Amino acid sequence: MVENRRWLTLFSHLVIWLGIALVALPLWIAFVASTHSSDMIMSGTLPFWPGEYMWENYSRILFGDAADAVGVSVSTLLLNSLIMALGIAIGKIVISMMAAYAIVFFEFRFRLFSFWMIFMTLMLPVEVRIIPTFEVVASLGLLDSYTGLTLPLIASATATFLFRQFFLTIPKEMLEAARVDGAGPIRFLFDILLPLSRTNIAALFVIMFIYGWNQYLWPLLVTNDENYYTVVMSIQRMLAVGDDEVAWNVVMPATVLAMLPPVLVVVLMQRLFVKGLVETEK
């Protein structure tokens, strides 16, 4: 039995490491490629260890123009992406929390109808409604603006639904106790609902930040001015060089940089998750 178990342990570890290698290898290759000169990469054999061009490659795209096709630095692109992702994540959370608050805690005509209307938009992701939405944004003169980048993506049936489900688990007596304690609707929202939703908000923030960060089609459509380009869509621009050789020493560091913020958000928020989960009250 003991012998048996040792082999099992060995085997499971093998599988785990294989899995890790499978996921991590491309990332490693991207990183390694971002530290070599263009010639080196073009020569066909990519070394396994990082080269000495790291500083040069990264500083070039961070402080100079990213590429011929993209006339701004990657720092600008990152900033744009950050604004867009934060705008979408925070906007979605605020809007959907308020919508769920109204639907769960207030009696009004068409309450159920409103809920179903919101719920039905789940069936309409950005890609499906992209042409009409573009029309609207264009005629409002919101092309090439942060508003145009974020606003149309803010409404979120998913987040509204999640908040609604959470709010429904809050006992009715909690609201009543707050009413007896003299808390009106606004105080109840800020003093009680908001702190209780902390973990939900953190989870949604992570999901929505990454969703916003990874938007590709929408920024591609609504931006012509390079100053509003986001990093994810710009990588595609960097690759679209026609017959010229792709500047891998530019694309790869940009890719690595584009991956960092989502990772950072997950790592930072994970700590809040765990804290929230540990503190969860019965």
Next chain:
Amino acid sequence: MATLNLKNLKKTYANGHQAIHGVDLDVREGELIVMVGPSGCGKSTLLRMIAGLEAITEGTLEIDQRRVNDLEPAERDIAMVFQNYALYPHMNVYNNMAYGLKNRGVDKAEIDRLVRQTAAILELDALLERKPGQLSGGQRQRVAMGRAIVRNPKVFLFDEPLSNLDAKLRVQMRIEIKRLQRKLGITSVYVTHDQVEAMTLADRLVVMNGGVAEQIGTPMDIYNRPQTPFVAGFIGSPAMNFIQAQLHEGALTLGDQTITLANPPDFNGAVVVGLRPEHMHRKPDYAHQLMLHIDLLEPLGADTLVYGRIGGSGDELVVRLNREFRNLDNQAILPLYFDCDELHLFCAKSQQRIN
């Protein structure tokens, strides 16, 4: 201290269900009123109407002679203790108690003084920094009480505050609530379905049934002179025995035996006779006798409950005898003695007391 007046209060829910059919009640200053009744009789509804959590369909509610029908709960100056406590899980004990005061704009130093003073009364001093999740059931119950007391409201409302506690703690807290209420002298309305809790706590009892207050009176009044079979059966444990009988010219026919009443009511016809299990005895010191055919014994320690029926009647009876009774001689028929003053007579038709 405040008075509380309910004048013909009625409640119809949005779905058309009428939960309260007109209740009148005048609560005196500092009085502890207990509303008791089976589940679904409308106790919580009535309490929530007093609290302002449920709109009043008809009638008038007054606190200190002032009509408060249309005031928000916070404006009525009441405090409520909920069955599940409804503490704010993310706030510590201190903040749970301070929240209502903060919302009223009481200044920080005063809040601190009041919270600490209340915590001392309830022996919560050591727990002020804890969150509700880190407290036992009894401690949460105390915090819920503290949250109500700290505001020094005009009226205290309790909705089955002890029903989530275990039996031992329930008795403890019951005594503590009574003591606190006496000490603070705050007018209180307490809802429970537990008749023991009701009897022990109440200055006056309101026995509710189907959205009506069937009887209002002191616990002993209600125990001694219940006005309807419902009240008679609800108050007292084990429940009162009921026997279908005929009353004619002062002679009461119970199954195959007839009793001549000492003070007969002016009534002839079908009656329901109520006789409490504790009012039937084995010693022949009482005027009347009936024969019980024993079915079953239930020894409770201090007492033994004897189940059986009387000849010529199908009604099952329960009798509480002391623990010495163990039916040693295996007799199937037991003579029992009682006083006809202990009989409760109700008209079978109108279900009202007649003696």
